[in-house]
């Protein structure tokens with residue numbers, strides 16, 4: 001099966017120190033076919049204030065490295081934080097139109113002034129309510145996006161990663177915790193011809209022998225979702241393409257028909273066998 005990774009960060013992201021060339025080197029070592037960089041375009045996020053991405057500089061470096069690495073298919077994307085709030089939406093869109101993009105992940109990190117990596121995110125809420133709150137925030141942000149400016153919705157199970165890192169090592173993001181909210185989100189994505197991402201980073205928090213669960217992915221398929229992207233969300237070379245085969249197996253068992261890669265924002269479907 002084609003080996004690709006559609007969620008990679010570099011030192012152009014405020015939370016990553018890995019130079020772009022190190023991620024490329026790792027992909028080459030792994031014998032990968034294709035990678036897509038998706039550095040954070042995150043506005044109005046308190047933690048990263050003043051360290052927002054320089055999209056032009058990032059694209060310039062990408063172009064140089066692409067020229068030097070012709071044996072590897074390299075795509076240029078961004079991970080756009082859609083929960084920046086109405087006041088920042090125009091700036092977000094402006095940034096997404098600065099350079100030609102192959103791919104954009106729409107995702108949520110901060111919601112309601114906090115984020116799943118901070119205890120405040122869960123204050124006054126049960127774990128189930130926190131999952132609902134997150135998906136609602138993501139959906140509200142997504143509705144403000146121009147559909148031409150994104151391809152895919154990233155890591156819907158993101159709170160699981162934060163919750164586990166904060167110490168609740170048994171936290172699992174189940175479809176039933178936010179069923180109505182996820183249904184609404186998935187219907188919206190399917191209607192727009194967009195897709196979901198299967199992000200492997202929350203699965204890196206699993207305990208020895210613990211099986212990842214993706215009941216939400218099965219529901220996406222039930223509601224008409226046919227394709228996904230797979231991303232490691234690697235911020236270090238050691239995470240590039242990690243758990244890719246597990247991701248493919250999960251996608252297949254959930255009934256997902258195609259894995260997508262992108263060029264100039266258009267998906268190319270690869271049947272999942």
Ligand SMILES: [Zn+2]
Nearest residue numbers: 079107154155
């Ligand atoms: Zn993210």
Ligand SMILES: [Zn+2]
Nearest residue numbers: 007009079233
């Ligand atoms: Zn990411």
